[in-house]
Amino acid sequence: MxxxxxxxxxxxxxxxxxxxxxxxxxxxxxxxxxxxxxxxxxxxxxxxxxxxxxxxxxxxxxxxxxxxxxxxxxxxxxxxxxxxxxxxxxxxxxxxxxxxxxxxxxxxxxxxxxxxxxxxxxxxxxxxxxxxxxxxxxxxxxxxxxxxxxxxxxxxxxxxxxxxxxxxxxxxxxxxxxxxxxxxxxxxxxxxxxxxxxxxxxxxxxxxxxxxxxxxxxxxxxxxxxxxxxxxxxxxxxxxxxxxxxGGKSANVILEDADLAAAVDDGIDDAFRNSGQVCGGLSRMLVPRARLAEAEELAVRKAESFVLGDPYDPATTLGPVANVNQRDRIRGYIESGLSEGVRLLTGGPEAPEGLETGFFVRPTVFSGDNTSRIAREEIFGPVIVIVPFDDEDDAFRIANDTDYGLAGAIWAGDAERAKSLAKRLRAGRIRINGSPINPHAPHGGFKLxxxxxxxxxxxxxxxxxxxxxx
Structure with missing residues (x-):
């Protein structure tokens, strides 16, 4: 002590x-x-x-x-x-x-x-x-x-x-x-x-x-x-x-011609950083409706690859959340998603198997629209929502339909085109095709x-x- x-x-x-x-x-x-x-x-x-x-x-x-x-x-x-x-x-x-x-x-x-x-x-x-x-x-x-x-x-x-x-x-x-x-x-x-x-x-x-x-x-x-x-x-x-x-409720906008596998993988890594306890985490994943099933499969595979447990075990890739109140709050959000009928793809409110001690939360992926509590409120845990869009205009309408504006990401086949589209996203820091965060560039947000x-x-x-x- x-x-x-x-x-x-x-x-x-x-x-x-x-x-x-x-x-x-x-x-x-x-x-x-x-x-x-x-x-x-x-x-x-x-x-x-x-x-x-x-x-x-x-x-x-x-x-x-x-x-x-x-x-x-x-x-x-x-x-x-x-x-x-x-x-x-x-x-x-x-x-x-x-x-x-x-x-x-x-x-x-x-x-x-x-x-x-x-x-x-x-x-x-x-x-x-x-x-x-x-x-x-x-x-x-x-x-x-x-x-x-x-x-x-x-x-x-x-x-x-x-x-x-x-x-x-x-x-x-x-x-x-x-x-x-x-x-x-x-x-x-x-x-x-x-x-x-x-x-x-x-x-x-x-x-x-x-x-x-x-x-x-x-x-x-x-x-x-x-x-x-x-x-x-x-x-x-x-x-x-x-x-x-x-806070934030940041959107990862994955356009039709993007490398979907890379975008999903990087997006979930970003969202689950520090067990999802990051204000700029990409907690909403926006994908073309035609590629929704493919994105869901990739997201489930990625979420289920995280290893929870002893923080000193090199194999562990996801720790607990910070305290009991945080754990209960996150599990409450997961339960609210279930009660609202949002489709659960993996995870859930139960304790991870074999980890009854510790404030652990299952890596959780939902698929739904942008109207549920879990799509609109900051959860601050390892939970993402996949939201389909119909076209590019719809994608940025959904991305900006939030009370927050801290961060965001755009994935496209052409990085320069993605940069030009960044003007449409109302957020303070936008990553392009998984670009690293620049420590010399400003960090901060719009709105709440x-x-x-x-x-x-x-x-x-x-x-x-x-x-x-x-």
Whole structure:
């Protein structure tokens, strides 16, 4: 059992002013693996005041100084990759060989991308007789989720620090160990006191105290639509800037002349990443009606190829979902699909065979239309719906018939044609024929998927404000 009994404020590890703790549960064993302090409003106040005091000096540091800090953080993250991987496996159950790449190495890549992007920002520009400058937004409250516990910290805190902001982090209480590791690395990297602070705790206490604190200038949150809406509501009372990366119900549009086998295979891999707990996962698969039966057969074969079980077994390719509430919620969605008469092709709400312990969910594929709950609401689990379309216009009508707009994919025989069709898809990030995600290109969405962008210079610029002088 790991016992974290201090929080990080103004360059020092200090006890919380409260005495309560939060328990972290391993989703594979259902056993406690760690405890962390349940932070208080008083803790938040101390952390925010430390960040506010550190802001004037840090915001005046040079780009070169900040690049050096980010490069040091990236190296420290790489040095502790095995520890980060182990923490993530114990907290969310992701298979270790996958977590090592997508989570630990991904965090290093995120920090390196921020460092590489910093020199590309135009900090001063002459417009006639006026100098337009970019200034740091101020004190940032960063609130991060459990599905990417280290990467989200690096993306938010790293970009904010790069911009010249100071940060108070409320890392997720479901998978909090990465936040503590990051704070240790910040101390080792030599950031001045108060530039980065960590207060662990839950949303109603620590999160809301951060969002409403008068010295916080900006909030950056990745989470559910409900959480984002609550942050906007509270932030609006003092007109704080917000950046929100929320949910998705992304469409994988597979056109008539596409390589169907490759498109289905890649699409399900994308949708089931991290046991489907990814906001940009391609959870709706749109296929030509004439090829529906073929697509269904391919999808079933792919879904049934996933191996669930011990995250340290190299053969395991799909872990559990993060907690019991998440498992029950996903199974509830599967049951709702059945009750609405959506055709179940494989999977279902029952526990996977031989895995009665652990928060496991069967990889599940439905086939239906775009009107059911499972086609319209974010499930955040290993569940996809195959939806047939009649022609190209129908495909993009269905793809855009959603409250979300985070990501999407288009598959076609001609990649250039697919790129031209991307203009018809209302989403923030669109992959073409399985193209990899570019860490320097912006990530974010339309509609309920949020406000603002992350990744590369675009992520840094979220933490900047324009100033006109002259």
């Amino acid at each position: 790991i016992e974290r009994d201090q929080i990080y404020i103004n360059g020092a590890w200090v006890p919380s002013t409260g005495t309560d703790v939060l328990t972290v549960v391993n989703p594979v064993t259902e056993e406690p693996v760690a405890t962390i302090p349940a932070g208080t409003v008083e803790d938040v106040d101390k952390a925010v005041k430390a960040a506010a005091a550190a802001f004037p000096a840090w915001s005046r540091t040079s780009v070169e100084e900040r690049i050096a800090v980010l490069q040091k953080l990236a190296k420290l993250t790489a040095d502790r990759a095995d520890e980060i991987t182990a923490a993530i496996v114990s907290e969310i159950g992701q298979p270790a060989h996958i977590a090592a790449v997508s989570q630990a190495a991904g965090a290093v890549q995120d920090l390196e991308s921020i460092a590489e992007s910093l020199p590309t920002i135009v900090w001063d520009e002459e417009i006639g007789n006026t100098t337009v400058t970019r200034d740091a937004a101020g004190v940032v409250a960063a609130i991060t989720p459990w599905n990417g516990p280290m990467r989200m910290v690096c993306m938010k805190a790293g970009a904010a620090i790069a911009a010249g902001c100071t940060v108070v982090l409320k890392g997720t209480e479901v998978a909090p160990l990465s936040s503590f590791i990051f704070a240790e690395m910040v101390a080792e990297a030599g950031l001045p006191d108060g530039v980065f602070n960590l207060v662990s705790g839950d949303g109603p206490v620590v999160g809301e105290a951060l969002v409403t604190h008068p010295l916080v200038d900006m909030i950056s949150l990745t989470g559910s639509v409900r959480a984002g809406s609550r942050v906007m509501e509270l932030a609006s009372r003092s007109v704080k800037k917000v950046a929100l990366e929320l 998927s949020g406000i603002g962008r992350e990744f590369g210079r675009y992520g840094i610029e979220e933490f900047l404000e324009y100033k006109s002088v002259g």
